[in-house]
Amino acid sequence: MKSQTTQSHDHIDPNSKEIPLDWFKPLEGANDSANTVVRPSLSYWKDAWIRLRSNYIAMGGLIFLILLGIMAIIGPYLTPYSVSETSLANQNQPPSSTYWFGTDNLGRDVFTRTWYGARISLFVGIMAALIDFTVGVIYGGVSGYKGGRTDNLMMRIVEILYGLPYLLVVILLLVVLGPSLSTIILALTVTGWVGMARIVRGQVLQIKNYEFVHASKSFGAKTSRIIRKNLLPNTMGPIIVQMTLTVPTAIFAEAFLSFLGLGVQFPFASWGVMANDALTTILSGHWWRLFFPAFFISATMFAFNVLGDGLQDALDPKLRR
Amino acid sequence: MKKILEVNDLHITFSTYGGEIKAVRGVDFELHEGETLAIVGESGCGKSVTANSIMRLIPSPAGKIANGEIIFKGNDLAKESDKNMRKIRGVDISMIFQDPMTALNPTLTIGNQLTEGLRQHKNVSRKEAEQKALEMLDLVGIPNPEERLKQYPHQFSGGMRQRIVIAIALICEPDLLIADEPTTALDVTIQAQILELFETIQEETNVAIILITHDLGVVAKAADRIAVMYAGKIIESGTKYEVFYEPQHPYTQGLLNSIPRLDQKGEKLEPIDGTPPDLFSPPVGCPFTARCPHAMFVCEKVYPLRHEPSETHYADCWLYDERVHTPNLMNKKEETT
Amino acid sequence: MVRYILKRFFMMILTIWIIATLTFVLMNAIPGSPFNEERTSNEAVQENLERHFNLDEPPIVQYFIYLKSIATLDFGPSIKKPNSTVNDLLGRGFPISAELGIIAILVALFSGIILGVLAALRHNGIIDYLAMTIAVLGISIPNFVLATLLIQQLAVNGGFFPVATWQSPMHMVLPTLALATGPMAIIARLTRSSMLEVLTQDYIKMARAKGLAPYKVVIKHALKNALMPVVTILGTLLAGILTGTFVIEKIFAIPGMGKYFVESINQRDYPVIMGTTVFYSAFLVFALFLVDIAYGLLDPRIKLHKEEGN
Numbered sequence: 001m002k003s004q005t006t007q008s009h010d011h012i013d014p015n016s017k018e019i020p021l022d023w024f025k026p027l028e029g030a031n032d033s034a035n036t037v038v039r040p041s042l043s044y045w046k047d048a049w050i051r052l053r054s055n056y057i058a059m060g061g062l063i064f065l066i067l068l069g070i071m072a073i074i075g076p077y078l079t080p081y082s083v084s085e086t087s088l089a090n091q092n093q094p095p096s097s098t099y100w101f102g103t104d105n106l107g108r109d110v111f112t113r114t115w116y117g118a119r120i121s122l123f124v125g126i127m128a129a130l131i132d133f134t135v136g137v138i139y140g141g142v143s144g145y146k147g148g149r150t151d152n153l154m155m156r157i158v159e160i161l162y163g164l165p166y167l168l169v170v171i172l173l174l175v176v177l178g179p180s181l182s183t184i185i186l187a188l189t190v191t192g193w194v195g196m197a198r199i200v201r202g203q204v205l206q207i208k209n210y211e212f213v214h215a216s217k218s219f220g221a222k223t224s225r226i227i228r229k230n231l232l233p234n235t236m237g238p239i240i241v242q243m244t245l246t247v248p249t250a251i252f253a254e255a256f257l258s259f260l261g262l263g264v265q266f267p268f269a270s271w272g273v274m275a276n277d278a279l280t281t282i283l284s285g286h287w288w289r290l291f292f293p294a295f296f297i298s299a300t301m302f303a304f305n306v307l308g309d310g311l312q313d314a315l316d317p318k319l320r321r
Numbered sequence: 322m323k324k325i326l327e328v329n330d331l332h333i334t335f336s337t338y339g340g341e342i343k344a345v346r347g348v349d350f351e352l353h354e355g356e357t358l359a360i361v362g363e364s365g366c367g368k369s370v371t372a373n374s375i376m377r378l379i380p381s382p383a384g385k386i387a388n389g390e391i392i393f394k395g396n397d398l399a400k401e402s403d404k405n406m407r408k409i410r411g412v413d414i415s416m417i418f419q420d421p422m423t424a425l426n427p428t429l430t431i432g433n434q435l436t437e438g439l440r441q442h443k444n445v446s447r448k449e450a451e452q453k454a455l456e457m458l459d460l461v462g463i464p465n466p467e468e469r470l471k472q473y474p475h476q477f478s479g480g481m482r483q484r485i486v487i488a489i490a491l492i493c494e495p496d497l498l499i500a501d502e503p504t505t506a507l508d509v510t511i512q513a514q515i516l517e518l519f520e521t522i523q524e525e526t527n528v529a530i531i532l533i534t535h536d537l538g539v540v541a542k543a544a545d546r547i548a549v550m551y552a553g554k555i556i557e558s559g560t561k562y563e564v565f566y567e568p569q570h571p572y573t574q575g576l577l578n579s580i581p582r583l584d585q586k587g588e589k590l591e592p593i594d595g596t597p598p599d600l601f602s603p604p605v606g607c608p609f610t611a612r613c614p615h616a617m618f619v620c621e622k623v624y625p626l627r628h629e630p631s632e633t634h635y636a637d638c639w640l641y642d643e644r645v646h647t648p649n650l651m652n653k654k655e656e657t658t
Numbered sequence: 659m660v661r662y663i664l665k666r667f668f669m670m671i672l673t674i675w676i677i678a679t680l681t682f683v684l685m686n687a688i689p690g691s692p693f694n695e696e697r698t699s700n701e702a703v704q705e706n707l708e709r710h711f712n713l714d715e716p717p718i719v720q721y722f723i724y725l726k727s728i729a730t731l732d733f734g735p736s737i738k739k740p741n742s743t744v745n746d747l748l749g750r751g752f753p754i755s756a757e758l759g760i761i762a763i764l765v766a767l768f769s770g771i772i773l774g775v776l777a778a779l780r781h782n783g784i785i786d787y788l789a790m791t792i793a794v795l796g797i798s799i800p801n802f803v804l805a806t807l808l809i810q811q812l813a814v815n816g817g818f819f820p821v822a823t824w825q826s827p828m829h830m831v832l833p834t835l836a837l838a839t840g841p842m843a844i845i846a847r848l849t850r851s852s853m854l855e856v857l858t859q860d861y862i863k864m865a866r867a868k869g870l871a872p873y874k875v876v877i878k879h880a881l882k883n884a885l886m887p888v889v890t891i892l893g894t895l896l897a898g899i900l901t902g903t904f905v906i907e908k909i910f911a912i913p914g915m916g917k918y919f920v921e922s923i924n925q926r927d928y929p930v931i932m933g934t935t936v937f938y939s940a941f942l943v944f945a946l947f948l949v950d951i952a953y954g955l956l957d958p959r960i961k962l963h964k965e966e967g968n
Contacts, residue, residue, distance in 0.1 A: 023619035294803040302798035410869035423860040438868035473958040
């Protein structure tokens with residue numbers, strides 16, 4: 001506001017006699033104004049949200065995922081067909097007003113199965129991310145916070161697990177455990193949490209030496225309280241990004257396993273299983289059977305990836321200006 | 322003494338998402354052979370941007386020279402082509418950076434980094450270049466230069482690295498050396514050594530130096546002349562003695578009061594309250610008004626007239642205007658008005 | 659450096675041992691595996707199994723004999739293919755898989771690095787957006803989707819390439835593309851971000867201040883430093899390519915190890931599953947070991963720390 005009043009005097013020549021002599025009087029309270037903050041400071045999360053919102057691609061991803069979530073819930077009820085109901089009379093029907101996405105080789109409705117697939121794929125992805133998060137945050141948090149020998153030992157274990165070929169271990173476990181929804185999630189998370197643990201440990205190590213943590217310690221705050229109140233909020237950025245990127249990895253892994261015959265079993269239908277069943281259609285021309293599950297896998301992974309990228313940009317304090 | 326650099330009415334702007342930052346707003350200064358000019362100011366005052374603009378190394382396309390000239394040995398560098406600038410960089414004008422720990426490429430040997438500039442610009446064989454590199458290492462005081470040439474930056478201490486950076490800057494025998502906070506990242510004892518090295522080099526090569534710093538101790542030791550920058554403008558300039566002993570601008574006075582002095586025991590150190598103005602919309606009047614203990618109504622409205630106590634000294638401040646007669650100003654001022 | 663290599667070598671052996679033990683324990687734990695009294699109808703196969711795994715001995719003895727056979731790279735017989743051992747299958751399939759994998763990783767590296775560098779140099783320009791759009795798509799589209807899409811469009815509809823199998827260079831184009839796109843996208847993104855980071859470093863500014871030509875600044879000063887992170891993820895990428903061959907070989911009917919592996923999973927041919935898992939794991943861990951050493955050689959800083967440690 002101050003600048004508006006001065007604007008009108010912009011053109012005054014310093015030599016000019018126009019300058020009124022009473023302007024050469026001390027300015028009262030000038031020093032106070034220098035200490036007032038010019039721009040309102042935004043909270044970390046609010047600032048991040050504003051920057052995420054201006055990233056159209058990431059927001060597109062977010063909106064797609066929200067719609068997908070809604071469809072996963074209500075989609076299967078929009079048709080009269082059930083997920084596993086076969087109809088020999090209606091095999092391999094192309095998309096039409098009765099079968100919106102067509103039917104497969106057993107006459108099952110692809111539309112219904114697509115949204116059931118969304119449930120399974122999203123469930124696998126989100127559960128994997130949540131379990132990775134829980135184990136990784138606890139493990140990495142303890143390791144980084146305790147430091148010293150404990151940290152050394154815990155990180156050695158992580159190093160070894162990290163060296164194991166992820167998908168080979170998953171395959172081996174599923175061969176032994178037998179594929180089902182729960183064993184798939186279990187197998188995906190047995191070594192999956194390692195990446196999260198590393199990130200959390202790195203963050204904790206970096207932050208635990210900050211002044212404010214020492215300050216809380218000197219007030220006699222408990223370890224658990226320090227972790228909860230000080231460390232976690234400051235480490236959330238990279239953790240959220242990592243979680244966002246875990247989901248598509250898990251969705252991909254589940255689809256990959258379906259191709260090896262280790263996907264979720266009948267009567268469930270995941271996108272991976274549907275795509276695998278439809279592989280033969282490359283030559284037969286029943287494109288819709290492959291197209292819909294393949295499209296939704298790709299689009300969902302794309303949405304999670306761009307959202308993850310957007311979150312990374314929005315949450316990175318280094319970029320804050 | 323020959324004049325080698327003249328900067329006239331230099332304006333530099335940066336376009337950002339938040340709008341245009343006017344980082345440098347009409348800066349003038351000149352520099353002669355063998356002379357050291359210190360540009361002093363708080364961080365963000367535009368001193369580094371000014372220095373980088375002489376090398377045309379401000380990050381483009383965000384930053385640009387909006388107006389003004391940079392006359393170096395008769396050529397206006399502000400209008401020079403990129404190709405010609407590359408022939409000037411490293412040969413006629415060199416630069417030293419703040420942090421020697423990051424200024425050297427960690428994956429290349431010292432010898433390689435020393436000689437590449439020479440090999441780029443002068444038609445010399447590898448052998449000759451290495452010979453010259455050895456001489457330079459010797460000049461900046463690095464023992465066992467033959468062995469050291471084959472080593473990597475991480476095998477040197479911070480002070481040693483800064484010596485190497487200086488050797489790299491000087492290897493093509495430039496006329497102008499721009500040192501951007503060359504001692505800030507170093508220990509105090511190393512700082513003194515590096516400043517002495519500058520002195521030695523200047524005596525031997527007659528190079529002109531622009532020293533960018535916020536450290537008045539460094540200025541006191543190394544500078545011939547001082548330019549004090551605030552909010553993108555030089556608000557006071559003079560010889561070292563003039564600025565240190567007869568500071569005219571309240572900002573300079575504040576800066577000097579905020580550092581400890583050995584010859585005035587018992588005086589309290591006074592930090593300058595407040596923060597510099599927002600350069601998205603710089604104030605019309607004197608930018609220091611809001612923090613100035615002697616601010617007047619006029620300071621806020623009109624940029625001050627130049628006050629020149631001597632031929633080599635000036636300050637942009639209204640306090641020295643003859644129209645100031647209000648009695649409750651600085652005591653000193655009542656005598657002059 | 660010697661100490662560094664020894665430490666890495668020890669880690670490698672330890673990891674392989676863990677995988678071998680894990681497979682042994684898991685295979686012992688499941689019903690239906692050769693270790694749990696399941697008899698196959700084919701007597702010759704049964705005899706081979708008993709001979710190789712010493713099924714008469716107590717498990718602990720079996721375990722040590724098993725470790726010894728792995729150390730000598732002898733993975734035993736197949737249950738479902740009576741006349742073949744796992745080694746036969748590996749001998750037939752692995753060279754083809756290796757060929758596919760090596761071509762794919764080279765394609766991924768070259769195109770990924772070029773894309774990443776161009777994007778970084780034209781930061782926020784059209785090339786940057788284009789390259790990064792390709793990269794995000796490449797990461798998001800699973801290789802099996804891409805593979806089927808390529809077959810449908812370029813082989814079946816377009817007729818530019820053969821639909822399947824692995825015979826001539828033309829046969830190799832589509833499988834390589836399908837396999838290399840994902841890793842290429844990852845490399846491109848990593849190269850771009852690390853290049854952008856390196857370009858802000860003081861030593862780049864210093865190189866420019868020396869008056870070096872832009873291409874020299876990029877190639878000599880920026881690229882080597884920017885590619886360091888790429889080297890570190892090579893191991894992971896290789897693992898991705900390797901598991902990718904399972905799916906790609908299945909879709910393109912390429913007679914590589916991946917195809918045999920998928921068959922063995924579907925048929926529950928346990929010795930083949932065990933043998934292939936251990937072999938591939940050992941292969942990957944060894945590759946990881948080589949990458950670590952390469953990193954040590956490329957980055958002068960690592961060498962010194964280790965020397966000082968001695």
